[in-house]
Amino acid sequence: GDSVTQMEGPVTLSEEAFLTINCTYTATGYPSLFWYVQYPGEGLQLLLKATKADDKGSNKGFEATYRKETTSFHLEKGSVQVSDSAVYFCALSGTGNTPLVFGKGTRLSVIA
Amino acid sequence: GAVVSQHPSWVICKSGTSVKIECRSLDFQATTMFWYRQFPKQSLMLMATSNEGSKATYEQGVEKDKFLINHASLTLSTLTVTSAHPEDSSFYICSASHPGAMNTEAFFGQGTRLTVV
Numbered sequence: 001g002d003s004v005t006q007m008e009g010p011v012t013l014s015e016e017a018f019l020t021i022n023c024t025y026t027a028t029g030y031p032s033l034f035w036y037v038q039y040p041g042e043g044l045q046l047l048l049k050a051t052k053a054d055d056k057g058s059n060k061g062f063e064a065t066y067r068k069e070t071t072s073f074h075l076e077k078g079s080v081q082v083s084d085s086a087v088y089f090c091a092l093s094g095t096g097n098t099p100l101v102f103g104k105g106t107r108l109s110v111i112a
Numbered sequence: 113g114a115v116v117s118q119h120p121s122w123v124i125c126k127s128g129t130s131v132k133i134e135c136r137s138l139d140f141q142a143t144t145m146f147w148y149r150q151f152p153k154q155s156l157m158l159m160a161t162s163n164e165g166s167k168a169t170y171e172q173g174v175e176k177d178k179f180l181i182n183h184a185s186l187t188l189s190t191l192t193v194t195s196a197h198p199e200d201s202s203f204y205i206c207s208a209s210h211p212g213a214m215n216t217e218a219f220f221g222q223g224t225r226l227t228v229v
Binding site for chain 2: 032034036041042043044045046049089091093097099100102103104105107
């Protein structure tokens with residue numbers, strides 16, 4: 001079945017450091033890919049998405065490119081802030097009637 | 113984006129009592145909603161798929177009689193934790209997607225922190 005593998009954390013970075021969180025997937029068909037962010041004590045928020053190969057999703061300085069040839073969707077940010085501390089989940093889509101397939105999540109801590 | 117509202121945000125209850133959690137899609141009709149459970153510092157565990165007008169589909173290992181799901185309308189699904197015990201303490205999250213849309217994102221509620229004492 002479909003699956004998502006993302007790098008395990010926790011990841012601790014200093015403010016203004018470069019961030020990469022790796023995500024690879026296995027899927028049949030042509031899924032959409034997502035990054036969700038979860039701040040402490042909250043639900044998940046969609047951070048960015050890409051719906052087809054070579055698409056780049058971007059939001060709040062974060063970027064990820066849908067690479068079909070490497071089945072990857074790595075999350076990057078050039079300069080992290082303390083407020084970026086959260087758990088990040090990579091996911092791929094089903095249809096409206098099937099749940100997303102999530103990776104295990106990567107906890108990011110950014111220190112000043 | 114679409115909005116999914118979950119209520120309450122947190123609840124404390126005594127062992128043996130039941131707790132109901134509501135999940136509402138505010139600006140779209142959701143024929144299907146999903147309920148997840150999240151343990152501290154862990155990923156989401158899918159508990160069940162809630163289908164409007166029919167029985168929920170539970171994942172393996174999830175007790176149907178303990179976690180009652182009702183999806184009586186196109187905008188509301190409820191999860192009732194019956195005869196709650198301390199081990200049921202957890203963070204519960206619901207989600208919904210636009211019905212019939214292919215490869216669509218899911219919209220999540222804010223989550224409910226349940227503490228059973």
